Amino acid sequence: MMYLGGLVQLILSALLGAAAADTACSNAPSRLHLSDPPYDNYLYSDCHSSTHVVVTSPLKTSNLKVIGPRLLIAWPSGNSGAAAIFVPEDGSTGTLAIKLDKSETGNEIEGIYVQDPLEYGVFGWVNFNSSARLTIPILGSIRTIRDYTEGGNVLEPTIQDGIVTTQGPNGSASYCRTWFDHTTTTCLMFAPTNGAAPIRINKGPKWTMTFGAGTYLFNAVFNYPQMKQLLPAEVLNSASRSLIQSNEDQTTSLSFLSYSDKLLAGTWRFLTYFGRDSMITLLLMQPVLSEGKGGAIEAVIGAALERVNNTDGSACHEEVIGDYATFTHKQAGIASNDPLCDYKMVDTDYFLPIVLKNYLVDTATGKSRTSDFLSTKATFLKENNGLTYKTLAEMTTNKILAATAPFAKDGGQKKENLIKLKTGQPVGQWRDSANGLGGGRIPYDVNTALVPAALRAIAQLSKSGLFPDHAWWGTFAEAYASVWEDKTLSFFEVTVEKSKAISDVQSYVSQSKFSGPSNTGNIAADVTFHGLALNDSNNQAIVRVMNTDDCFRHFLLNTTDQKQLSSFLDQTAEHILQPFPVGLSTDVGLFVANPAYGENDAYISDFTNSGYHGTVVWGWQLAMMAAGLSRQLGRCSGANMPGKISRPQIILSVYAAS
Numbered sequence: 283m284m285y286l287g288g289l290v291q292l293i294l295s296a297l298l299g300a301a302a303a304d305t306a307c308s309n310a311p312s313r314l315h316l317s318d319p320p321y322d323n324y325l326y327s328d329c330h331s332s333t334h335v336v337v338t339s340p341l342k343t344s345n346l347k348v349i350g351p352r353l354l355i356a357w358p359s360g361n362s363g364a365a366a367i368f369v370p371e372d373g374s375t376g377t378l379a380i381k382l383d384k385s386e387t388g389n390e391i392e393g394i395y396v397q398d399p400l401e402y403g404v405f406g407w408v409n410f411n412s413s414a415r416l417t418i419p420i421l422g423s424i425r426t427i428r429d430y431t432e433g434g435n436v437l438e439p440t441i442q443d444g445i446v447t448t449q450g451p452n453g454s455a456s457y458c459r460t461w462f463d464h465t466t467t468t469c470l471m472f473a474p475t476n477g478a479a480p481i482r483i484n485k486g487p488k489w490t491m492t493f494g495a496g497t498y499l500f501n502a503v504f505n506y507p508q509m510k511q512l513l514p515a516e517v518l519n520s521a522s523r524s525l526i527q528s529n530e531d532q533t534t535s536l537s538f539l540s541y542s543d544k545l546l547a548g549t550w551r552f553l554t555y556f557g558r559d560s561m562i563t564l565l566l567m568q569p570v571l572s573e574g575k576g577g578a579i580e581a582v583i584g585a586a587l588e589r590v591n592n593t594d595g596s597a598c599h600e601e602v603i604g605d606y607a608t609f610t611h612k613q614a615g616i617a618s619n620d621p622l623c624d625y626k627m628v629d630t631d632y633f634l635p636i637v638l639k640n641y642l643v644d645t646a647t648g649k650s651r652t653s654d655f656l657s658t659k660a661t662f663l664k665e666n667n668g669l670t671y672k673t674l675a676e677m678t679t680n681k682i683l684a685a686t687a688p689f690a691k692d693g694g695q696k697k698e699n700l701i702k703l704k705t706g707q708p709v710g711q712w713r714d715s716a717n718g719l720g721g722g723r724i725p726y727d728v729n730t731a732l733v734p735a736a737l738r739a740i741a742q743l744s745k746s747g748l749f750p751d752h753a754w755w756g757t758f759a760e761a762y763a764s765v766w767e768d769k770t771l772s773f774f775e776v777t778v779e780k781s782k783a784i785s786d787v788q789s790y791v792s793q794s795k796f797s798g799p800s801n802t803g804n805i806a807a808d809v810t811f812h813g814l815a816l817n818d819s820n821n822q823a824i825v826r827v828m829n830t831d832d833c834f835r836h837f838l839l840n841t842t843d844q845k846q847l848s849s850f851l852d853q854t855a856e857h858i859l860q861p862f863p864v865g866l867s868t869d870v871g872l873f874v875a876n877p878a879y880g881e882n883d884a885y886i887s888d889f890t891n892s893g894y895h896g897t898v899v900w901g902w903q904l905a906m907m908a909a910g911l912s913r914q915l916g917r918c919s920g921a922n923m924p925g926k927i928s929r930p931q932i933i934l935s936v937y938a939a940s
């Protein structure tokens with residue numbers, strides 16, 4: 283009841299056009315509108331909280347089975363949010379359009395901050411072009427909303443049953459749900475404006491709401507503790523602040539995803555810590571990110587260290603926080619709101635020493651921060667409470683050295699000593715969809731690039747005196763690194779004889795119904811590439827899918843076997859120059875996978891343009907490929923590159939064009 287009182291107060295102040303905030307912020311709110319029909323995205327942040335609002339209104343061309351009218355509110359804090367799914371009240375599917383109207387201030391979204399009772403959130407005006415029914419509200423965790431939208435419309439009864447529907451004054455109505463923590467409440471409230479019909483609540487097994495055509499005030503609030511967002515000028519280093527003017531949308535987005543204790547993966551669907559994603563972001567963006575205490579670089583590295591599994595040293599892939607954490611504990615019969623971590627990936631461990639070394643060894647600020655940063659005591663995971671960042675870094679280092687030793691031993695260069703996906707897990711690196719690795723269990727990127735790069739980084743960290751209690755680590759890591767660098771590539775190598783390559787591509791084109799040309803006239807020699815992984819479900823030795831994962835090796839390693847490096851660069855150049863389906867090149871960028879040489883019908887049906895890791899383009903893979911080739915070319919002029927790289931002129935032209 284107290285809560286509804288607060289809501290009414292908010293409706294009133296909003297209707298009166300007053301800013302619904304008790305305390306003004308010194309900076310103007312940050313706003314970004316990204317229109318991508320059928321989606322309209324509004325990012326809003328002020329000194330109190332951050333919110334992403336997504337309005338979906340189906341287009342004439344939309345698949346109406348998947349895309350329907352929806353209002354979604356996502357909050358980084360607690361990885362939480364609210365969603366309202368609408369259907370036309372009278373007409374058939376596809377006849378209801380929804381949009382946000384601008385307020386008198388010219389904005390679609392305004393912030394809400396009330397101290398007593400505590401409320402954070404946003405309000406705005408949603409317009410229906412004909413009468414609408416809100417059939418499904420979801421309140422609580424982004425994970426719950428994602429499970430619904432991407433998990434086959436699954437709704438968890440114990441979550442849905444907690445929703446309380448209330449008719450408010452003057453035709454308003456609200457849905458509220460108290461989280462499993464018994465403390466946090468999320469509310470979504472609507473009120474008619476400009477003569478729109480009062481909202482009718484339809485009681486039944488599920489309580490729905492009916493709206494007339496017209497505009498309704500909506501108000502989405504919750505009372506969970508907020509994080510400290512890094513403003514654009516705080517995420518970027520001082521040398522890069524001009525980007526705030528020159529790349530306003532990108533820096534606003536980056537800031538929206540950046541907080542003092544972690545950087546978040548993509549909004550709205552993820553919007554929380556993901557280890558691999560934030561460390562890759564750091565690797566690619568370090569030249570522009572802020573250093574030092576409270577900066578973006580320490581936020582990324584600190585977040586990864588905080589979440590290390592202190593039993594086996596594994597780095598955390600995804601955190602589970604907020605309502606979903608309590609829910610997950612509850613399912614295991616435990617009453618707890620403590621955060622959880624998912625450790626199923628195998629690649630994330632290896633990024634950690636690389637980002638540590640790039641900061642603590644390679645930058646002046648990092649060097650000066652080493653002692654303070656590493657003596658920081660962990661606070662995020664209960665089980666790590668009080669352990670220092672140094673101890674946690676050592677745990678992961680120890681795990682890496684143990685896992686990589688067998689392959690590095692004399693005579694140990696065998697397939698069974700390579701790094702595999704964890705038992706029972708179908709995924710383990712960035713291609714983490716069911717078919718992303720084509721059923722393979724020994725991933726190419728991890729074994730040929732991440733492992734040796736991590737070992738080199740450990741050697742450097744050790745040389746810089748980071749692990750004084752383990753003086754031998756540096757020498758071992760250095761020795762292991764050489765073996766992993768030089769001896770892993772050959773396991774993944776695939777060579778397809780020229781005439782076979784031509785017939786493979788032709789049969790791919792006819793089987794996949796690819797509408798473009800086969801381009802087989804471009805195949806002038808045998809085709810060589812490195813498969814995605816080893817051992818697939820059909821017991822083929824190599825998953826023969828051409829891919830962009832060469833970029834990791836180019837970006838992360840200065841290999842010294844010149845002959846191997848020359849031919850490796852040569853085949854990458856070939857793949858990225860050759861048009862798909864001979865190579866990877868398309869008008870929109872490199873496809874991350876090309877199954878044409880797979881000799882496996884399953885690859886053709888799995889690696890499609892609707893596959894998460896199929897014949898699709900991933901932006902960061904393009905960036906890493908370009909940056910990696912640039913690094914390798916940079917070595918041609920460097921003193922440490924005595925050998926000659928074959929055909930550097932081709933690679934140069936590729937880099938210039940990308």
Ligand SMILES: *[C@@H]1O[C@H](CO)[C@@H](O)[C@H](O)[C@H]1NC(C)=O
Nearest residue numbers: 340342376377378379411412
């Ligand atoms: C509302 O918009 C939808 C989608 O554009 C359209 O099909 C429908 O005719 C519109 N309804 C009215 C009453 O304008």
Ligand SMILES: *[C@@H]1O[C@H](CO)[C@@H](O)[C@H](O)[C@H]1NC(C)=O
Nearest residue numbers: 290291293294450451452453
């Ligand atoms: C309801 O509307 C009437 C008439 O506009 C207004 O006087 C009253 O304050 C409203 N009540 C609430 C609780 O909003």
Ligand SMILES: *[C@@H]1O[C@H](CO)[C@@H](O)[C@H](O)[C@H]1NC(C)=O
Nearest residue numbers: 591592593594595623624625
């Ligand atoms: C941490 O690692 C240990 C040993 O591998 C494992 O038993 C445990 O389940 C892991 N912790 C979590 C939370 O996954």
Ligand SMILES: *[C@@H]1O[C@H](CO)[C@@H](O)[C@H](O)[C@H]1NC(C)=O
Nearest residue numbers: 697698723724817821822823
């Ligand atoms: C890969 O598959 C082969 C053939 O099925 C099998 O003999 C081998 O043990 C597998 N290796 C690994 C490392 O799983």
Ligand SMILES: *[C@@H]1O[C@H](CO)[C@@H](O)[C@H](O)[C@H]1NC(C)=O
Nearest residue numbers: 738838839840916917920922
């Ligand atoms: C590779 O060598 C270049 C100098 O040619 C150096 O700047 C870079 O840091 C080296 N990278 C690694 C990963 O060692």
